[in-house]
Amino acid sequence: MTTTRPDLQGASPRHTQVAILGAGPVGLMMANYLGQMGINVVVIEKLDRLIDYPRAIGIDDESLRTMQSVGLVEQVLPHTTPWHAMRFLTPKGRCFADIQPMTDEFGWPRRNAFIQPQVDAVMFSGLGRFPGVSWRFSRALDSFTQHDSGVTLTLTTPDGKGETVTADWLVACDGGASTVRRALNIPFEGKTAPNQWIVIDIANDPLGTPHIYLCCDPQRPYVSAALPHGIRRFEFMVMPGETEQQLRQPHAMRALLSKVLPDPDNVELIRQRVYTHNARLAARFRAGRVLLAGDAAHIMPVWQGQGYNSGMRDAFNLAWKLAMVVQGRAGQGLLDTYQQERRDHAKAMIDLSVMAGHVLAPPKRWQGALRDGVTRILSYLPPVKRYLLEMRFKPMPQYRQGALVADPAGKPGPVGKMFIQPKVTLESGEILRLDDVIGPRFAIIAWGNNPLWGLTAAQISHWRGLGCAFIEVVPEVQIHTSQDNHPGVMRLGDSDNRIKTWFADKSASIVVLRPDRFVALSAIPQTLGPQLTRLAGALHLAPVQESAGCPHSLQQPEVA
Template sequence: MKNRTGAPNHEVEIVIVGAGPVGLTLANYLGMRGVKVMVIEKLDQLIDYPRAIGIDDESLRTIQAIGLIDDVLPHTTPYHSMRFLTPKGRCFADIQPMTDEFGWSRRNAFIQPQVDAVLHSGLSRYSDVEVLFSRSVNGIEQDEDGVVVSVENEQKPGETESVRAKYLVACDGGNSYVRRSLDIGFYGKTAPNQWIVVDIAKDPLAIPNVYLCADPVRPYVSAALPHATRRFEFMVMPGETQEQLSQPENMKRLLSSVLPNPDNVELIRSRVYTHNARLAERFRDKRILLAGDAAHIMPVWQGQGYNSGMRDASNLAWKLALVVKGKASPHLLDTYEDERRDHAKAMIDLSVMAGHVLAPPRRWQGTLRDGISWLLNYVPPVKRYFLEMRFKPMPKYERGAQVEVSPKPKGPTPVGKMFIQPRVDTEHGEEMLLDDVIGCNFAFIAWGADPTWGLNEEQVRSWRELGTTFIQVVPSFQLKAPSDVSDGVIRIGDSQGRLKEWFGRFPASIAVLRPDRFVGAVAIPQTIGEVSDRYLSVLGVEAGDAIPSRENINLEVA
């Protein structure tokens, strides 16, 4: 990776506008797949002030996929509980999910700039990934073959460069220049009140977890962060300004409600935020795609703004890599909006609802909330609903880059849901997470059987050309028995019984996983051949020919 302050015109495969977490994650995945990428950032360096403070299991799984998880984990606090308090201090909602179905703690505290720095430094692994800081985009043109971006050097006014790419991904935030230049609507609401965020070093409380106090006078949040950092958030009341609240006497007044000694603190910074809930009219315009805050922004109350952007990156990266390398039809990119937009809206709605729980528009609503919550806390199913975070809408794609069994079976189907990630045993006696066995590839995972038995040679070749990993799962004890699988099939042991339990819930013994770990299809050995052909068609790939012969292939979308 090279950072340059002056450069001639460039030609790359993907240009990414914005060096935030979404753009950096995309660049890491694409660099890993050998895609030539340029990242354009208006600022002269990464943002260094804290922003997001919550990272979930899905985002950690994405970071694991790009090989940076060991560098990120030291900057996280796992199993981070979130507790809603009444003004008198009673906990009326306790969210402390202890599940790890995707391999990581479901809720984790972190400090965003530290993780962004890891994502940025990770790009140094790839000679075909380049980052240009101090560059503002001032023009975009696209044609049938690609996109041309006009860029102005912020450090040398009047000096412009042009970048040509096959596709552009806009990760340039809620005020996205790219989205506005395309005249794409950004619909939703802006909250009527603001909040001031105060970050303090040498945590003066040092109490773990996150507390949200629904005080009708002034609601506030107190959050423990890694490396002895404490965050407070206070609602800004009508007539107050950031300048007023930042004055020492007013800051002391704010902190005196949460600290016994507000004078003895080491302030990192304070900043006023407005909470928005907005969703882009569309996520794609020909060869330009929107991701992260450029596509959707949401209030902070469930910590899902950052994580929704990471889901965008995970969903889009593998599709872009296949398309620009000629291994899939460009129409595959249409499935990005099909899959991500509805879920982004669901997360916006959840975040808005959580904000109303913390700070109801009317005081009587808060009183009613406290009374009902006190009663419901004694109903075990309701208590589990909060403890296990079942209210969080998990991504479930109803259509997109997937195929359903025909006729569709009665009952639940795993297609369109994320696959679990337990620890598994290898034939070499190692224990590792499932994704580390798969790599950043498609995977055919079969319980007890050889996943290639129902495929012909052309089908196997097509999937191998896409980088597919074929895996047979058996109870760990059976790894000691002689192998009877085809060459190139990996055998793993299900030491915890979690894979057996997963397959036992559905009438299928083979799961076809996408590179983002979502289930694209399920089958049994007798039907996997037909399912394989249908799925290759969805990708725009014909069996025996992993490179589409024409760009106007129609996708068969579930």
């Protein structure tokens, strides 16, 4: 793997602020986000290079927004196929569920196919932008200990020598078989599916048809997925009595492919592998100075493509909080909100993935017949079609406790949900996506009024010390004339009328966005001040000095 800076092979023992165990997608995203915030990070990986074979094949709009947050989305997009539909077929080929949401409220297509090794490589290359981030491959973790002020990791190098790394914090992104989770005796609750599946990836796609099809064949359910760069993925259920060794035989492989191809011999095989579906959730995501993320915290069946995306949500939720704690901007209590916010949603995604698996391959034969009959009737109902097409069945994250200020009366509202990302117009006339204007920081956004009104001088100083952006959004036609300007407030034009539409459906006219773009509180000008005081407590904010501001640059560094 070519890098911009050599792997620290043979490095002497050293200290870092954050050690990340695992150079998979979650670990790489954590390292990129922490690196851009100026945090010293060491990524430790047991393999000698990044995994180079296809694994996950679906990346959603939330994950692309996370890539955008570290300035890498433009490098990722060439390895994706946007607007990728998922279609469930009956044994006779009738499509009974067509999932192709066309909304882009978060700034990117909802469903996208992608090639994971290429995207992982983009994230790894991105680490070269940050002088405080380094990596050590071919390092086996022998043991670790933690104390009040940090964690000590004992590693073995490729030549069998011992190596020690000390860190203020350890983020374990070391997969479903997490050594760290096991050492901490954290239960991994759930179950393993009784059947296995074999995945076959083929170059120069012999079918060429777009989208992904889940074929509910009672004899042998299978999946056919078109991927970027001319790759086709097939997945077949392993039937009782079959072994991986048997299925790897040429005649067995030919029999499988003959179900989906007229000429099963004329293919360019990339790889084949048998895997098991697990649905498990860690009892805790934090133990002292150790945090679990990605598959180390939760694993789920692949049927909704949410394993990878749930890991990205973990990284986005945890990285900004950990950065604030390391920088002394917030107390350690902020890290407890990571489990409060992420665990319940991870469980919801596990349940959704298990349900989708049962739709594809029902445990009982009669359940498949019932599914086919019921879906034929329901397909004539427009609300059902919209429910599937718009992917309304997908549980969207909504945090009801944690680093936020919920409605005291418990009324539903925007707090705890991700804010939209429309395009906005700057006073210069430039049109950008909202996140590219805000940058990696908090933002207080007001519709058509001054977000500073009603705040005390101390509050304004406090939030400016955190690097918070104060933003007034106005109709796009107003942004082209200098008017209603307020010192220290950024004016943005509502390019597509989407922000006004969003606020028009709410009882508030001001929102506070966290760095991960979730709404931390909503208010009107008269209630913003008291609400900000409550939010400071929920965030465990430390007193802020004027010299301790977050990076204010709105430009993301380019990939080296």
